[in-house]
Amino acid sequence: MPKRILQGTVVSNANDKTVTVKVERRFTHPLLKKTVRRSKKYRAHDEANKYQVGDIVQIEECAPISKNKRWTVVN
Numbered sequence: 001m002p003k004r005i006l007q008g009t010v011v012s013n014a015n016d017k018t019v020t021v022k023v024e025r026r027f028t029h030p031l032l033k034k035t036v037r038r039s040k041k042y043r044a045h046d047e048a049n050k051y052q053v054g055d056i057v058q059i060e061e062c063a064p065i066s067k068n069k070r071w072t073v074v075n
Helices: none
Strands: 005-012 018-028 035-045 056-061 071-073
Touching: 005 035, 018 056, 018 071, 035 056
Parallel strands: 035 071
Antiparallel strands: 005 018, 005 056, 018 035, 056 071
């Protein structure tokens, strides 16, 4: 099964080798027929600590690295 890849913005890099990425999705509300924005934060592994707040990155699913980290930064 292929791994999911999501794109989002780095909102925190306070932890060592970890970044918090905010991923936003847009969809049409089934009843109101209006475009709705929903966002979710993911913790992702950043081995080199090279991503800063505001960077747009792609994250990929992986095996669990810690309690909260199940994603790694690709680009």
